[in-house]
Amino acid sequence: MLNVLKKELKISFVTPFGYVLIAGVMVLSGFFFFSLLQNFNYVSAKSVNIMSVKPNLNEWVILPYYQTLEIILIFLVPILTMKSFAEEKKNGTFEMLITSPLSIFKLVLGKYLGISIVAGLALCSSFSFCAALIYFTEVETLPALVGFLGLIFSLLSFLALSLGVASFASSQTVAGVVSLVTLLVLYAIDAPATQVNTSLVNVLSYLAPSTHALNLFKGILQSEDLIYFLSLIALGLFIANRSLETWRRL
Amino acid sequence: MITVTNLSKNFKEIPAVRNVSFEITEHEIVGFLGPNGAGKTTTMRMLTTFIQPTQGKISIAGYSRDKEPDKIRKNIGYLPEIPPLYPELTVKEYLVFVAKLRSVCNAQLKLRLEEVLELCGLADFQNRVCGVLSKGYKQRVGLAQAIIHNPQVIILDEPTSGLDPLQIIEIRKLIKELGKQHTLILSSHILQEVTEVCSRVLIMAQGKIMADDQVATLTQAKTLEQIFIEAVSE
Ligand SMILES: Nc1ncnc2c1ncn2[C@@H]1O[C@H](COP(=O)(O)OP(=O)(O)OP(=O)(O)O)[C@@H](O)[C@H]1O
Ligand SMILES: [Mg+2]
Numbered sequence: 001m002l003n004v005l006k007k008e009l010k011i012s013f014v015t016p017f018g019y020v021l022i023a024g025v026m027v028l029s030g031f032f033f034f035s036l037l038q039n040f041n042y043v044s045a046k047s048v049n050i051m052s053v054k055p056n057l058n059e060w061v062i063l064p065y066y067q068t069l070e071i072i073l074i075f076l077v078p079i080l081t082m083k084s085f086a087e088e089k090k091n092g093t094f095e096m097l098i099t100s101p102l103s104i105f106k107l108v109l110g111k112y113l114g115i116s117i118v119a120g121l122a123l124c125s126s127f128s129f130c131a132a133l134i135y136f137t138e139v140e141t142l143p144a145l146v147g148f149l150g151l152i153f154s155l156l157s158f159l160a161l162s163l164g165v166a167s168f169a170s171s172q173t174v175a176g177v178v179s180l181v182t183l184l185v186l187y188a189i190d191a192p193a194t195q196v197n198t199s200l201v202n203v204l205s206y207l208a209p210s211t212h213a214l215n216l217f218k219g220i221l222q223s224e225d226l227i228y229f230l231s232l233i234a235l236g237l238f239i240a241n242r243s244l245e246t247w248r249r250l
Numbered sequence: 251m252i253t254v255t256n257l258s259k260n261f262k263e264i265p266a267v268r269n270v271s272f273e274i275t276e277h278e279i280v281g282f283l284g285p286n287g288a289g290k291t292t293t294m295r296m297l298t299t300f301i302q303p304t305q306g307k308i309s310i311a312g313y314s315r316d317k318e319p320d321k322i323r324k325n326i327g328y329l330p331e332i333p334p335l336y337p338e339l340t341v342k343e344y345l346v347f348v349a350k351l352r353s354v355c356n357a358q359l360k361l362r363l364e365e366v367l368e369l370c371g372l373a374d375f376q377n378r379v380c381g382v383l384s385k386g387y388k389q390r391v392g393l394a395q396a397i398i399h400n401p402q403v404i405i406l407d408e409p410t411s412g413l414d415p416l417q418i419i420e421i422r423k424l425i426k427e428l429g430k431q432h433t434l435i436l437s438s439h440i441l442q443e444v445t446e447v448c449s450r451v452l453i454m455a456q457g458k459i460m461a462d463d464q465v466a467t468l469t470q471a472k473t474l475e476q477i478f479i480e481a482v483s484e
Binding site for chain 2: 003007011014093094096247
C-alpha cells in the first residue's frame with residue numbers, strides 16, 4: 001500500500017502537476033479571499049454609520065470563504081481523480097497491477113491516500129490566508145480551525161466518491177464528467193426540498209454535504225457531521241474496491 | 251507446471267476461446283502461434299488471472315485459479331501486449347516499484363535489480379524516464395518487470411513485436427536463456443522465431459487448438475509454415 005502511495009506521490013511531483021495544482025488553488029482562493037475581505041471592509045465602514053454592531057470577520061469573511069472553497073473543490077476533485085484508473089489502463093499498468101499479488105483494497109487505498117495528500121497540500125495553501133487573518137486580527141481561532149476541518153472532510157469525501165466513480169470508467173473524460181455530475185447533484189440535492197415542507201426536506205438536507213459542512217464552517221463540531229463524512233469516504237472506497245474486484249472475481 | 255482443462259471464454263455471445271486443454275511441463279518454452287484474433291492474448295490473460303474464464307479449469311504451479319489465485323499471481327511474470335510502464339518514472343524507479351509489488355525482499359532487491367538490468371541490457375538506461383524510451387527499450391523494461399521477482403512461470407505476449415532485427419536477436423537470446431530456469435509461454439506471429447526459440451508449439455485458430463507438438467517432431471516432414479497454413483485453414 002505504501003509502495004503505491006509512494007509511486008502516486010512521485011508521479012505527482014516529478015511532473016509539474018502537483019506544483020501547478022498548489023499554485024492554482026492558491027491563486028484562485030486568494031482571489032476570493034481578497035474580494036471577501038474587500039467586501040467586509042466596505043460593510044464595516046458602512047455599519048459604523050448605520051448600526052452599532054460591528055460585523056465580525058468569522059461571519060463575514062471566513063464562513064463565506066470556506067463555502068466558496070467547498071464549491072471550488074467540487075470542480076477540482078474530478079480533475080484530480082479522473083486519471084487515476086483511466087491512466088493505468090492507458091499505460092497498460094492496470095493489467096500489471098491486477099495480475100500482481102497486490103490486493104485491490106491496498107491499491108485503492110494507496111491511490112486514495114496519494115491523491116488526498118496532493119489535494120490536501122493544495123487545500124492547506126488556501127488556509128494560509130486564514131492563518132494570516134488569525135495572526136493579524138481578532139478572528140476567533142477555534143471556529144476558523146473547525147471550519148477548515150470541515151473543508152478537509154469535504155475534500156476527503158469528494159475524493160473518495162469521485163474515485164469510486166472513476167473506477168468504472170476507462171476514459172479520463174467519462175470519469176471526469178460523471179464525477180463532476182455526481183458531486184454537483186449531491187451538493188444541490190437539498191435544493192428542490194426548500195419549497196416542500198415534509199420529512200423529505202430533512203432527509204434531503206441530511207444527504208447534502210453542504211449541510212454538514214456548514215455546521216463545521218460555523219465552528220460547530222458535532223460527531224454526527226463527522227460520521228456523515230466518514231460514511232461518504234467509506235462508501236466511495238467501497239465502490240472503487242467492488243468495481244475493481246469484479247475484474248479479478250477470484 | 252501448467253494444466254488447462256476445457257477452457258472457454260465468451261465475450262458477451264462471441265466465443266474467443268473454445269474448449270482448450272493443454273499441459274505444460276517445467277522448463278518448456280512454448281510458442282503460441284495463430285492468426286490475428288485467434289485467442290492467444292485471451293488465453294494468456296486467463297492464465298495470468300487478468301480475466302475470468304467462462305468455463306474450464308486452470309492450475310499453475312500446483313495452485314488452482316479458482317481457489318488460490320493469489321498464489322498463482324505470485325508465481326507468474328507477465329508481459330502484456332502493450333508493455334506496462336509509467337511514463338513519468340525512471341526505469342530504476344519503476345522496477346523497484348514492481349519488485350516491491352511482487353514482494354521481493356529488501357535484502358535481495360539491489361542485487362536482483364542489477365541482475366535484471368544487466369540481463370535486459372538496461373544498465374545504461376536505468377536513470378532514463380520510461381516515457382522517452384524507444385519502443386524496443388520499452389519492451390525491454392516490460393520484460394524486466396516480468397522477471398524481476400524470479401517467477402516460476404513467465405508469460406510473454408508478443409515479446410518481439412515492433413523491434414528492429416538486432417533487438418529481436420538479443421531478446422530471443424534472452425528468452426532462450428530464461429527458458430533454462432523458467433517455464434515460458436510466448437505468443438508470436440513470426441514462425442521462424444518459434445522454430446528458433448521454442449521447444450514446443452501450440453497453433454490456435456478461431457479460439458481452438460489446431461496443432462500441439464514438439465517443434466522438432468513437427469518440422470521433420472514439413473516446414474512450420476506449411477503446418478501453420480494447414481492448421482489455420484482447416
Ligand atoms: N475485451 C474484449 N471484449 C470483446 N471481445 C474481445 C475482447 N478481447 C478480445 N476479444 C475478441 O476475442 C477474440 C480473440 O482475441 P485475442 O486478442 O485473444 O486474439 P489474439 O490471438 O491475441 O490476436 P492478435 O494476434 O491480433 O494479438 C477476437 O475476436 C477479439 O475481438
Ligand atoms: Mg494478441
